[in-house]
Amino acid sequence: MPQNPDKIVDHVDLFKQSEYTELFKKKHEQFEGAHSDAEVERVSEWTKSWDYREKNFAREALTVNPAKGCQPVGAMFAALGFEGTLPFVQGSQGCVAYFRTHLSRHYKEPCSAVSSSMTEDAAVFGGLNNMIEGLQVSYQLYKPKMIAVCTTCMAEVIGDDLGAFITNAKNAGSIPKDFPVPFAHTPSFVGSHITGYDNMMKGILSYLSEGKKKDQTNGKINFIPGFDTYVGNNRELKRMLGLMDIDYTILSDSSDYFDSPNNGEYEMYPGGTKLEDAAEACNAEATVALQAYTTPKTREYIETKWNQKTKVLRPFGVKGTDEFLMTLSEMTGKPIPQELEIERGRLVDAMTDSYAWIHGKKFAIYGEPDLIISVVSFLLELGAEPVHILCHNGDEVFKKELQAILDDSPFGKQATIWLGKDLWHFRSLLFTEPVDFFVGNSYGKYLWRDTKIPMVRIGYPIFDRHHLHRYSTIGYQGGINLLNWVVNTILDEMDRNTNITGVTDISFDLIR
Structure with missing residues (x-):
């Protein structure tokens, strides 16, 4: 049935048309080798039973639809919360396409990230050349203020050393030697997206704050939202802190990046925590993490290297928000407003x-x-x-x-x-x-x-x-x-x- 260009049919309605229903029927009969409807129904009912549940929970080598994502997704999410930051993934192009679309489909917003496009030759000889060329192209073409590098499984399996590769790239002149390129190793075969978030957050904060520690604090409190994909939360956090007149720095604020206005002008890096504010975070009074399990390495680094107190507060519901506000009031001496x-x-x-x-x-x-x-x-x-x-x-x-x-x-x-x-x-x-x-x-x-x-x-x-x-x-x-x-x-x-x-x-x- 020819499509009418003046009335494009959505796929939900399109595949209900007779030519498609007949096509699906023949495919089912001729190519899928399907069992009878009665057998399918019998097995389907069995999979709802306690007998099947026991067999299901006994499996060890197979995972079916894990409720988690890959490390690089979390690493990219953390990086995109800093101003002018371009995530750079040392790995195959297909992996990065998945990470980008996963975030884009959630937010209905573009997600910028680049790949070193490692293929078979890089898998054998290493991805150094890909890194050198990739950083140069990324720096010159996209003009970021910072490039945050993470890895996929391929780069981790062959043992690519990000620190050495980035140094070699700078020595080769692909990017200026003083250009910020923090990194994190994020193998997808261990951990999950929350591990990747933590690894990248630690990598960025440690890189930016190097040599910035002072004897006196700047009077601010740092807040780390964690892998929180509700853009309204950072805005709500800033609103509450504003009402309490608390001076703060949000470490990785992606709310504007993933919820930018459609005003007719394209901005590749909207919003984000300013790099100088992130560098100064080591001189804050304390750091509050709104999530515990996305920040363990980061909090440990802050406590040991910055000599700064950290606390986990989850402002959910009545009790959680009460504890959050009362703790901030105790920390700052600021009253909770009416x-x-x-x-x-x-x-x-x-x-x-x-x-x-x-x-x-x-x-x-x-x-x-x-x-x-x-x-x-x-x-x-x-x-x-x-x-x-x-x-x-x-x-x-x-x-x-x-x-x-x-x-x-x-x-x-x-x-x-x-x-x-x-x-x-x-x-x-x-x-x-x-x-x-x-x-x-x-x-x-x-x-x-x-x-x-x-x-x-x-x-x-x-x-x-x-x-x-x-x-x-x-x-x-x-x-x-x-x-x-x-x-x-x-x-x-x-x-x-x-x-x-x-x-x-x-x-x-x-x-x-």
């Missing part, structure tokens, strides 16, 4: 309005360690009961911290924490022990379709919904956003289950 107290009251009022719909609801969640701790803590404040908590890239330290939070709440007693498990494990958990809703990123939509359990999209990446990343999730106002997403998912599901006239519509109420 405006924030009023916002607290609004969140408490909103929670009171919605409490009856969330209290006692059983939920499951997967994601990154800090996000899980923050969201679970907030939902416990609402009386929701966690059942399955899956964290592919969590460790025993995380498990111990989360277990203490669960033990401290009357609603956390039946929760089980699963480390190193993937979303195919999560599927078995949802089928064998169903819950009222689950929390996760866009990859959970396949679980929603399969299990029919309502899904609340919180985390990274969010590919299949627009603009959620623009909201805040921290602070009292962020708490209202989280509450909104959760309670209205529950109410949406309630309406879906009561919409059959004369059968299920007894409580198809207009007022909830």
Whole structure:
């Protein structure tokens, strides 16, 4: 069927046309060697059973849809929060294309990064020549203020030495010797995106602050957001700090980069933490990390090399935000303004309005360690009961911290924490022990379709919904956003289950 150029059909409608449905049918019959519909249905039902769950959890050598990303994704994200910074990945072009599109699909924004385009010859002889040429082209063509280098698996397997390569590139004249080129080794076969974030953050801060330490502090407090992809959070953080009149530096502020205005002018490096402010961060009074598990090496470096106090504060929900603001007040001597107290009251009022719909609801969640701790803590404040908590890239330290939070709440007693498990494990958990809703990123939509359990999209990446990343999730106002997403998912599901006239519509109420 020819396309009408005046009416381009979206792929959702396009593939419903007869020529495509017939094509898919013939492909299924002639090439896929498919089993009968009855056999497919039988196996499908079996995969929902406890018997299959036991076999599923017994596997060791296979991972199916891991709830984590590669190290370079986190490294690039950290680098893009500094002004004029171009991420440079020592590795293959295909890997970098994946990293860029992963961030671009989440934000619906361009993501600039370059690759040394290593191929077979570099895999045999090393990627030094690629580095020398790549840095030269990047510096001359894209005119960055800083180039932040990380690696992919290929460069790590063959043992490329980034420090030596960058020195050789400068000696060869491809970039000026005083041009900042921090680096981090980020092999994708270990760790995850949060490890890469930590490695790059440490690499950038150590490079920029070298020789900048002074005897006196500059009176500021540093804040490290961590791998937080909600651009509204950095803005909310700056707003709260402004209301408290606190002098601060945000170390890696990518909020403008990934949420730049469409004003008719292209800017390759919008926003970001100024390099001189990052260099001066070593002279701050203290550093506050809003995530613990994305910053362990960075915090250790700050404590040992900068001789600076660090603290982890997660301003989620009422309790988390209370602790955040009160700690900052103690650190700075600044009072908590009435405006924030009023916002607290609004969140408490909103929670009171919605409490009856969330209290006692059983939920499951997967994601990154800090996000899980923050969201679970907030939902416990609402009386929701966690059942399955899956964290592919969590460790025993995380498990111990989360277990203490669960033990401290009357609603956390039946929760089980699963480390190193993937979303195919999560599927078995949802089928064998169903819950009222689950929390996760866009990859959970396949679980929603399969299990029919309502899904609340919180985390990274969010590919299949627009603009959620623009909201805040921290602070009292962020708490209202989280509450909104959760309670209205529950109410949406309630309406879906009561919409059959004369059968299920007894409580198809207009007022909830």
